[in-house]
Every structure is written in structure tokens, then in C-alpha cells.
Amino acid sequence: MTYQPVPLEFHRLPADEALAASRELLRKMRTRRTVRDFSPEPVPFELIENAIRLAGSAPSGANQQPWRFVVVQDADLKRRIRLAAEAEEHESYQHRMPPDWLDALAPLGTSWEKPFLETAPCLIVVFRLDYGLDGDRKIKHYYVQESAGIAAGFLLAALHLSGLATLTHTPSPMGFLTEILERPRNERPFLLIPVGYPVADAVVPAITKKPLEEILLCR
DSSP, X not given: OOOOOOOOOOOOOOHHHHHHHHHHHHHHHTTOOBOOOBOOOOOOXXXXXXXXXXXXXXXXXXXXXXXXXXXXXXXHHHHHHHHHHHHHHHHIIIIXXXXXXXXXXXXXXXXXXXXXXXXXXXXXXEEEESEEEETTEEEEOSSHHHHHHHHHHHHHHHHHHTTOEEOOXXXXXXXXXXXXXXXXXXXXXXXXXXXXXXOTTOOOOOOOOOOHHHHOOOO
């Protein structure tokens, strides 16, 4: 394909409206927390679809969009995923993680047990497409890891702004997801996201975020 430019669609907000919108977005996004206590109550599927549509609009290397989002609602599949994830996590907590890693996790109250993988009404498994496939021919993809990460960020923001709770889970290794969900060889699991509503008495760890002066540098 050759370069074919089109006019940019861009609406510049007046300064006061832009600042108000920025402050409101900051207020909403700062309420996002990682949730482990999910209600089994189903969520409207259009919320999931629209969040994935937004994630699919993320920028990517050479616009190759190297991602796939697999939505899992089937109880049997969720059960298989939980059992496989817990097997890997148990091995990690018992044998793979060095003491300093376990110390870093301690304030979060995590363990190898992952009941939320069954309780949450929906799991979204983000796969990165390491390369394209045209029959047996491989098509090189560029900046796959970065592109998938940006899309996942879009997805988490969209789900939160739609009133849904999420958790980012990265069992290691994650190859069991490829097998259970029967994905092709060019797709690699990137992130496992339980999605739903929190239970009424859900709790989260008491943590803080770094202050602005620690993360922002002006030159």
C-alpha cells in the first residue's frame, strides 16, 4: 500500500473546557483499583464490546494492530483456566519467586489462590500477535510488546469508565491459555483480565501512588 493521507478530525477545546475535562478524567481514573472480590452478577456484554472497540483503536507499530481479545464467559473454561493458573502460581510462590519478590508482594495480600478467575462473570485474555500469518508465510510485526501494552491500557481505562471492576493477572508461564483457548501459534498470552462488579464488601490493599514530583520531570 502507498501513503494515502486524509484530513485530520480534531476538535480543539477551549482552555477552560479542556482543563475541566482533564480534571474530571483524573478524578475518575484515580478511583480505579485492582479488585479481587468479584460478584458473579453478569455484566451487559455491550460494555465489554465497546471497551474492546476502544482498545482496538490504540496506536501500534506500523498500524499492524498485533492483538487479539478473547472473552471467556463459559463456566467450564473459566474453571480450567483457574486450575491451570493456580498450578503455575503455586509453583511460583513455593519455588520460583525469590524472597525479595515475595516481600514486595506482601503488602498486596496476594497468594497462589485465584478464585476470582471463576467468580468474575467475564475474563478477557489479551493475546499479542508476534507475527502475522498469510497461509504458511510469516509476516513480521513491529513493536508488538509496546503495542499490546498500550491497547491493554486503553482497555483497562475503558472498562473502568464503564463502571466495571478489573484485575490485571499475569500467571507465569501463561502458555496454558494458548492451549485452553485453542489459539494459533502466532498468538502469545499477554494479559488476563477478570471483569465484573465488585461484591458489596470488597476490600483492597491500603497502598499509595508516587507523588507527581517523583514521576514528572520538566527540562
